[in-house]
Amino acid sequence: MSTNPENPEGTPCWADAMFPDIGAAKDFYGELFGWTFAEGSAEFGGYTQASKDGKAVAAVMPQMPDAAGQPPAWNLYFETPDIAVTAGRIRDNGGSLLMEPMPVGDFGTMTTAQDPSGVYFSAWQPDTHRGFELTGAPGAFCWAEVTTREAEKADAFFTAVFPFEVKRMEDEHVDFHVWELGGQPVVGRMKMPPEAPADVPPHVNVYFGVDDCDAAVELVKRSGGRLYFGPMSSPFGRFATVADPQGAAFSVIDLATTEGEMPKLT
Numbered sequence: 001m002s003t004n005p006e007n008p009e010g011t012p013c014w015a016d017a018m019f020p021d022i023g024a025a026k027d028f029y030g031e032l033f034g035w036t037f038a039e040g041s042a043e044f045g046g047y048t049q050a051s052k053d054g055k056a057v058a059a060v061m062p063q064m065p066d067a068a069g070q071p072p073a074w075n076l077y078f079e080t081p082d083i084a085v086t087a088g089r090i091r092d093n094g095g096s097l098l099m100e101p102m103p104v105g106d107f108g109t110m111t112t113a114q115d116p117s118g119v120y121f122s123a124w125q126p127d128t129h130r131g132f133e134l135t136g137a138p139g140a141f142c143w144a145e146v147t148t149r150e151a152e153k154a155d156a157f158f159t160a161v162f163p164f165e166v167k168r169m170e171d172e173h174v175d176f177h178v179w180e181l182g183g184q185p186v187v188g189r190m191k192m193p194p195e196a197p198a199d200v201p202p203h204v205n206v207y208f209g210v211d212d213c214d215a216a217v218e219l220v221k222r223s224g225g226r227l228y229f230g231p232m233s234s235p236f237g238r239f240a241t242v243a244d245p246q247g248a249a250f251s252v253i254d255l256a257t258t259e260g261e262m263p264k265l266t
Contacts, residue, residue: 007079009179010162012144013124013131013207014077016059017248019233022046025060025072027138028223028244032216032252033057033208035138044104055133072248074120074206075112076144078162082126083109086161090123093160094153104129115157117150118202136209142253143236144187151175151191151200158189167265178265186262203240206250213238213254220244220252233259 003098019025022040027046029035033052040061047061061074083101086260090097094116107129112122123133134140142247155177159166159262164179164186174258175191186202191241192200213231220242221227228249238255 008163009080010164010179010181011079011186012076012141013079013126014058014122014129015141015144016047016061016073016077017045017074018061018063019072019246019247019248020063020206022048022060025244025246026050026159028225029058029060031223033210035139036117052134052137052139052258055132055140056129057132057135072244072246073120073203074248074250076204076206077110077124077131078121079131080162082125083123084122086125087113089110089161093157094250095157095161097179101125112211115146115148115154115202117157117226118156119146119148119204121146130247136255138209138211140209141206141257142209143251145205145207146187146189147190147192147205148202149192149196151177151189154189154202170264182194203249207253208250208255210252213240213252213257216240216252217242233257235260236260 028113035050035052038049041044045061047059049056050058063107087097087101090113099112101109103109104112108126109122110122110124114120132141135141146154167178169176177189178185179187190193217227217231217240225243226243228241231238235258237253237255238250238257241251243249
């Protein structure tokens with residue numbers, strides 16, 4: 001599935017991560033997802049775009065010196081038609097701007113921020129780089145969930161910064177919201193359960209598609225990564241949460257293998 005070039009404001013539009021060993025990251029994700037990698041751009045700190053079947057799906061880059069010692073993490077970008085307005089909303093609603101809006105060549109303009117509950121994310125005003133060229137397919141972005149202990153803070157913040165319509169999943173065992181744009185689900189919000197390890201920080205859990213969730217998990221473990229949760233079947237697909245060998249956590253999902261009835265949303 002190709003991404004609409006005219007995404008509604010708030011659409012997840014790109015994902016990237018920094019790694020201490022970018023060569024090892026390319027080897028791992030190339031084997032797991034079938035990604036191929038462009039030549040890293042020296043002008044932009046070795047930023048390296050990944051493609052699946054010739055379509056842009058994500059990027060990796062070497063870890064910056066000022067980030068040494070920090071564990072790698074996947075970062076999600078939300079699209080905006082006006083990054084200055086978005087930055088103002090972030091400030092006005094209790095968020096912190098970690099990077100003021102910054103042009104990235106002629107590709108677009110970005111800002112990186114943290115919400116009041118501790119979740120890091122970025123916003124992207126596209127120019128020549130429109131973001132994902134493939135979504136909802138094996139080897140491509142499929143879904144993301146803002147995962148936090150302070151769900152009320154995240155709910156108030158993100159729905160003020162972006163025009164999300166909120167639906168609550170009717171499930172007494174989990175506190176989960178679906179945020180929609182134009183009636184279409186684009187991102188979830190998961191409240192971490194009390195039993196979640198204390199050292200797991202608030203984060204955006206990025207899901208990438210795979211053909212076979214169980215086989216993907218075995219490849220992750222065989223490559224030196226870790227399994228955190230699953231595999232588990234659901235009405236949305238069979239999924240698992242893992243970490244790569246350098247510690248960056250993400251989820252894999254086989255959208256074709258579903259089980260159970262879709263939950264009600266109110």
